[in-house]
Amino acid sequence: MSEENNIVQLKNIDVTFHDGEKDVTAVKNVSINVEKGDIFGVIGYSGAGKSTLVRVINLLQKPTKGEVIVNGQNLTELKPKELRSARRNIGMIFQHFNLMNSLSVFDNILFPLRDTKLSKSERKAKVSSLINLVGLDEHAKKYPSQLSGGQKQRVAIARALANDPEVLISDEATSALDPKTTTEILDLLSRLNKELGITVVIITHEMDAVKQICNRVAVMEKGSVIEEGSLLSIFGQPKQQLTKDFVNTSTRISNVLEEIHEAGLANQISGRVVQLNYLGESTNEPLVVSLYKRFGVEANILFSNIEQLQNTTVGIMLLSLTGDESSLDQALNYLNESKVNVKEINLKDEVNV
Ligand SMILES: Nc1ncnc2c1ncn2[C@@H]1O[C@H](COP(=O)(O)OP(=O)(O)O)[C@@H](O)[C@H]1O
Ligand SMILES: [Mg+2]
Structure with missing residues (x-):
């Protein structure tokens, strides 16, 4: 992984809030590298520090x-004006859309272009092309209150793209x-990633949501990143309990x-x-057959x-195995030695896997 491929690098980030008497450390020593073109x-659960962490990115x-x-720019060293310009390279969308209710769809998307050098007609052309990109051609003149949640999020996405950012953050x-x-919006994000090359x-x-479009994943708990990897490794070989x-x-x-x-x-x-749990070649039937034959x-x-993630089979099976004890032990050893992750489960007292 070469340094140039990294578009966002967070190095040893701490964020501590002073909340009255006590300090809350929302982010603890987090380092993350996002490569160009990644999703x-x-x-993490609510309160893990995710929003605080991504607000650090801009x-x-x-x-x-x-x-x-x-x-390649160290944002903490920039002057205010340089920082404002660097921020235009990072778009953001949120759960509650944050649209301006008194402005039409068109004007909401026009708003971030107010300080640019584009002429009036260039701005209008830009907004129209963004509206088309997110599939809202028929809704340009409407107001946010006249739109569904999905349509509002499309407006927010178009607005976030107005300054041609290289990175789009979705909180x-x-x-x-x-x-x-949800699936439609994730599909749109995936299309923007592929067609415009946006990270x-x-x-x-x-x-x-992660499963549908991400190629890399970081898992956060109590302010820390506890596990990170490719989507396949996170799915096929999760290590931490969370x-x-x-x-x-x-x-x-x-x-x-x-x-x-x-029951x-x-x-x-x-x-x-x-x-x-298994990845790749193994499939259910041959496994079950070979346990019997061998x-x-x-x-x-x-x-x-069984599902396909990034063109790879990711499978999970719960089996009850019967046979004499020594054959069962041999069978479990065999599974352990093949590329299958095996965990024995005591159904009577264990619900959590
Ligand atoms: N401005 C703030 N002042 C004090 N505490 C905050 C502030 N923002 C977030 N926190 C605390 O930081 C922790 C992480 O919050 P947040 O980043 O919003 O988590 P998440 O997005 O994963 O739900 C929480 O305990 C939250 O209460
Ligand atoms: Mg949050």
């Missing part, structure tokens, strides 16, 4: 400690939207285990129960979920 996801939030380098931009509209940083508490929780919620396996527990079904499931172990599939 970089930052996921210095809306000054870090207590650390360096912020965007496009929970889909959190107030229904699932279908996108997405802040969210929803793994499904990361596992996010992955398990998104694959629905958490729900299945809870249902088994709540009192644990006693009716015989044999040893294992959870398998070890005489019968595998009953209690749950399985």
Whole structure:
């Protein structure tokens, strides 16, 4: 990874708020590198420090400690005027859209162009092309109150793109939207990334959003980044418990285990129960067949979920295995040695995986 490919570098960032008597450290020693062209996801529960961290990227939030380098420029060293210009290179969208209700769609998007050198007709042409880009041609004259949530977010996206930023930051931009509209907005962000080459940083508490478009992910908890990696490594080999929780919620396996527990079904499931996570070539059927052929172990599939992430198969299975003890041990060893991540689960007293 060469330095030039990094468009956003946060180095050892601390942000401490002085809240009356006590200090709150919202961000603790966070270092992140976002490469040009990434769709970089930052996921964590509410209060983890995500919004504070991304506000550091354009210095809306000054870090207590650390360096912020965007496009090779150390923002903390810039003069106010230089900083204003550097900020135009970073667009932002939010959960509540932050549109101006007294302005039409057209005028909302025109607003950030007020200080530019463009002529009046150039500005109008620019706004029209942005409106077209986000699919709002029929709505240019409407006011925010006449639009759906998804349409409002499209206006906010067009406005954020008015100054041709290289980086677009989305802070929970889909959190107030229904699932279908969420997918449409994420598709739009993905298209802007591909067609305009914009680097996108997405802040969210929803793994499904990350899964849909991100190529890299950082997981935040209590102000720190606790895990970071490619989407595939985060999904295929999550290491920290919080990361596992996010992955398990998104694959629905958490729900299945809870249902088994709540319905009192644990006693009716015989044999040893294992959870398998795998990436790439392996698929359900050959695994189950080979357990029987090699070890005489019968595998009953209690749950399985397979999806394609970035053209790679990511699978998860919950199996109950029956056979004699030594064959079962051999079968589990075999799985462990192949590229499958195996975890034995005690359904009777364990709901969390
Ligand atoms: N301006 C502020 N003053 C004091 N505390 C703040 C301020 N902004 C955020 N915090 C605190 O910092 C922590 C992280 O907040 P935030 O960055 O908004 O998290 P997230 O976006 O992950 O929900 C929270 O405990 C929050 O209460
Ligand atoms: Mg937030």
